[in-house]
Amino acid sequence: MIQTSLHQDSLSALKDAFDGQGIVRIFNFLEPEAAHELSTHIAEKVAFKNAFFLNNQNREASDEEIANLSVEERRNLYRGIYQLAGQGTGFLYGRHKVSQDSDDVLTEFLSKLNETSCIDLIRDITGNKVVSHADAQVTRYRVGDFLTRHIDNIPGETRRFAYVLGLSPQWHPDWGGLLQLFEQNGTPTSSYMPVFNSLTVFDVNKVHSVTSVAPFSPQSRYSITGWFRA
Ligand SMILES: O=C(O)CCC(=O)C(=O)O
Numbered sequence: 001m002i003q004t005s006l007h008q009d010s011l012s013a014l015k016d017a018f019d020g021q022g023i024v025r026i027f028n029f030l031e032p033e034a035a036h037e038l039s040t041h042i043a044e045k046v047a048f049k050n051a052f053f054l055n056n057q058n059r060e061a062s063d064e065e066i067a068n069l070s071v072e073e074r075r076n077l078y079r080g081i082y083q084l085a086g087q088g089t090g091f092l093y094g095r096h097k098v099s100q101d102s103d104d105v106l107t108e109f110l111s112k113l114n115e116t117s118c119i120d121l122i123r124d125i126t127g128n129k130v131v132s133h134a135d136a137q138v139t140r141y142r143v144g145d146f147l148t149r150h151i152d153n154i155p156g157e158t159r160r161f162a163y164v165l166g167l168s169p170q171w172h173p174d175w176g177g178l179l180q181l182f183e184q185n186g187t188p189t190s191s192y193m194p195v196f197n198s199l200t201v202f203d204v205n206k207v208h209s210v211t212s213v214a215p216f217s218p219q220s221r222y223s224i225t226g227w228f229r230a
Pocket residue numbers: 139147152164178179208209210223225
């Protein structure tokens with residue numbers, strides 16, 4: 001499923017890129033059939049919950065739960081989320097945790113990601129030998145969804161490197177949903193389009209965001225994301 005047998009030349013190019021920038025991208029990470037199978041499963045079968053930040057809490061609610069709110073409650077919910085986002089805090093996107101014990105294609109992906117060959121590849125590229133395993137969640141950014149600037153390094157957690165596997169076919173850069181990196185002072189630097197079947201790996205201390213998906217985007221931005229952990 002995962003194409004870990006990179007030619008030495010490409011491995012050393014990936015190492016150099018990571019060394020220089022703390023971020024690297026592996027194109028064609030999965031075998032093409034596996035990427036398509038995952039992408040179809042995600043678009044058709046996954047039950048997402050909307051994750052958002054409100055009243056100082058990370059919260060989740062299904063579309064149905066939000067639809068069942070009164071008009072006023074719903075207005076207040078979005079007003080609260082957008083007010084914080086306007087100040088540079090919070091997020092709104094669909095999320096589904098990948099379980100280790102299901103028998104679907106997502107669980108199969110997670111177990112492949114945790115195979116020695118893949119963990120070794122990440123250790124090689126990053127030069128970090130303490131990475132031992134990875135977790136995974138599926139994310140969906142619909143029109144208007146976003147994730148404001150943050151770092152993934154949470155004290156007391158074992159996250160070392162974040163990853164994002166793009167699973168929306170033929171994304172267009174004008175549709176937003178870009179992984180945007182920043183300098184510590186907030187100046188935007190490079191941005192990464194969610195290219196289908198590319199695995200982007202970056203240091204958890206890098207400041208980043210996911211830009212809002214444009215109102216005219218004909219597709220949602222689907223990915224599998226997570227962390228390689230110690
Ligand atoms: O989806 C992405 O490109 C990044 C996601 C992210 O930053 C996160 O979930 O913490």
